[in-house]
Amino acid sequence: MPRHDSSRTSLRLDRLGFVWPDGRRIFDELTATLTGTVGLVGPNGTGKSVLLKLAASRLAPTEGSLRAPAGVAYLPQETTLRTNDTVADLLGVSSQLSALRGVLGGDLDGGALTRALEAVGDEWDLEERSVALLAEYGLPVDGPGFLTRRVGTLSGGEAMIVALAGVERAGAALTLCDEPTNNLDSVARGRFYTAVERWNAGREDRTLMVASHDVELLRRVDTIAELRPVGVRSMLADRADLRTFSASGTDDAWEVYQQGLAAEREGAERRVREAESSLATERRQRIEADIKLARSARSGRAAADSMPKILANARRNQAEATAGRTRTMRAGREGAARADLDAAREELPADTAISIDLPDTLVPAGRTVLDVPLDDVPLPRGATVEQSPVAGARLHLRGPERVRVTGRNGAGKSTLLAYVAGTAVVPVGWLRQRLGAGEGWEGLRDDASVLDNVRAVLPGSTDAEIRAKLARFHFRGGRVDEPAGQLSGGERFRVALARILLADPAPQLMLLDEPTNNLDLDSVDQLVSALEGYGGALLLVTHDEEFARRITPECEWHVG
Structure with missing residues (x-):
């Protein structure tokens, strides 16, 4: 399981690998240090949710190691399915509210009262602050009674808003969110965007990593971490690599990431052009060599008519051996050039646009x-x-x-x-x-x-x-x-x-x-x-x- 290090807030991967029990490999050899606000991107199936679960100790690495801070808050995609939980449960204040109400109700004494007071701590206004926090996210909060509502009575977006508010309230050293803005309306998204922007404002002791396709959210993080299948033309590659792109100068991390993708495509296209040119050169030189050998053979046959048969046969055998070596060499060079072209094309990002007339x-x-x-x-x-x-x-x-x-x-x-x-x-x-x-x-x-x-x-x-x-x-x-x-x-x-x-x-x-x-x-x-x-x-x-x-x-x- 991840080893927690309370002196650091970064998430550190050291040759991390994970294989499902059926033998299907998700990734291996992932090495990176992730800190600040991180947007985790990549095609579906490359392991974004798996990586978050590894960091949250919901899964154990099969190879390498993962080091996470001691305090981790995790918001999975399945959060909205906790229909029997109350809003207070999803917000993470249920036990404290129960203790607070027990103290204020005067029904506790002795050890029970001591434990309740310890649970409450200094948060005597917890109920009021919880209601205010949910209202800030734009929820139709009608007073403290909203905290007792079942998640099943909320829309999917409303349930996610409550969970997001709970994550913000927890203030963990490492917060992990899996597609947090799905099903959120514009007001709630704006509230979460603001939370991301101020996540590390004035402090360096918290890290947030969100797996998301929400570009507006990804424009607000410090680092883009991309899980991309090995062999970028294949979205069904059996493992993924991790690459990071950080904000630089006036460009945010998303812009740097887009520039990196553009440079990758340009470089791959250039390598394909160069490989195509090399193959064409080798093919032309092979054809020219074949023509030269054919002419030489024709001249040799004409010369053989005027010399002794034994000498003619020796020269013919020598010419055929030389021609064979030349053809083998040229075929090998052309084959190598063709293999280089195939490899260059394999690294060319696939054009997945759907162009269709309707x-x-x-x-x-x-x-x-x-x-x-x-x-x-x-x-x-x-x-x-x-x-x-x-x-x-x-x-x-x-x-x-x-x-x-x-x-x-x-x-x-x-x-x-x-x-x-x-x-x-x-x-x-x-x-x-x-x-x-x-x-x-x-x-x-x-x-x-x-x-x-x-x-x-x-x-x-x-x-x-x-x-x-x-x-x-x-x-x-x-x-x-x-x-x-x-x-x-x-x-x-x-x-x-x-x-x-x-x-x-x-x-x-x-x-x-x-x-x-x-x-x-x-x-x-x-x-x-x-x-x-x-x-x-x-x-x-x-x-x-x-x-x-x-x-x-x-x-x-x-x-x-």
């Missing part, structure tokens, strides 16, 4: 997609929909408009999308919200192949036609026949996206409900690139400001 999704500018009275929308009590820049008594959507739906957690955004899905007058594609990393995409069968999953929404297409379309989603050859359940998370997402965008009839209204939750950065890029070929109307619910900026909505509906 002409059947096009909606003419004047066509009505949705037109219903606002009073018919079944929102929570007191909630309304405000349309900007257009206002009126009807909820309407025309042509290929892109609309962002905003509002606090629990305001009714998902309810609105469900209503729109049932009342729109065009075919609808719905990418529903995934609240947990283990949840599947609706309609995706893990026991069926990629081809069969997409064939289900394209009953009139031939297998050859479907394979051609799947190639645009980076499924080629034998990968098309693999069961969806054996794919990586990012690949399963691409199958789900293909099922929606390639469906017959084609979707002319797309509903995206927090689509970037639990997606890695590569998958977010693929979603953005795929939507560039989409010509229909779009309703987007997201608290991911960077993703919203890239989708470029023209107007906004606010639910609240």
Whole structure:
């Protein structure tokens, strides 16, 4: 297990390795010292959650060592599933509040009173400060009674807010958060961003590491730590390496990281060009040598006609031996150049963008997609929909408009999308919200192949036609026949996206409900690139400001 060192707050990895009991290796030989505020990034499946669990002593290293501070606070992705806990439990103040109430109630004496007083310490205003902290995060706190509510009565975002507040309150030497801003609304995200910015303000005794794809959050950390599969073209590599990028000068760590990726691609492309040039040179020289040998052989045969047979045979044998050595040498050099080119191409970052034309999704500018009275929308009590820049008594959507739906957690955004899905007058594609990393995409069968999953929404297409379309989603050859359940998370997402965008009839209204939750950065890029070929109307619910900026909505509906 990790060895705790109370004199340091950094997380130190020394040739760290981890292998699951089934023999699947996640990573090995990880060596790094992580301190300050650290953003942990990398494709899904590379071991970000595993690394956090190792640091939190939830898992034990199988190789090397990990040294963490004595005080560790850990916020896993599964936090919102603790439905039977109270808000006080999730906030981490349950036992202290119980002790405080026992002391104030006058029901304790002797040893019980002594233990309760020790638990309370100097925090006699714990209840009031807990309520105030939750209110700062924007929760609808209605007094101390909120602390006794069950987590199951909160939305996923509200439960995560409580957990985040508990992490901030704990002030541990090392805090570990796994995708902390998933399901948070803009107010709660802003509160957490502020907490990150001031995490080490004026002190050097705390470290925060967050595994996240939230670019706005990653712009606020001191260091980006990337877990990247060895052999960067393969997202299914059997182990990952760890690289770090720290803020420098006026550039934040995220910018330095992006510059590093750009330099890596440029260098890899340069090595491919150089290897291609070397191979072309070796091929040309081999051809020139073959031509020279052929000419020499022809001259030799002509000369042999005028000399004794025994001498002619000796010269012919000598020429053939020389030619054989020359061909072997040239073939070896050309083979080495080809191997160098293959190695250079293997190190070239894969182009994972999804470029696809979707002409059947096009909606003419004047066509009505949705037109219903606002009073018919079944929102929570007191909630309304405000349309900007257009206002009126009807909820309407025309042509290929892109609309962002905003509002606090629990305001009714998902309810609105469900209503729109049932009342729109065009075919609808719905990418529903995934609240947990283990949840599947609706309609995706893990026991069926990629081809069969997409064939289900394209009953009139031939297998050859479907394979051609799947190639645009980076499924080629034998990968098309693999069961969806054996794919990586990012690949399963691409199958789900293909099922929606390639469906017959084609979707002319797309509903995206927090689509970037639990997606890695590569998958977010693929979603953005795929939507560039989409010509229909779009309703987007997201608290991911960077993703919203890239989708470029023209107007906004606010639910609240």
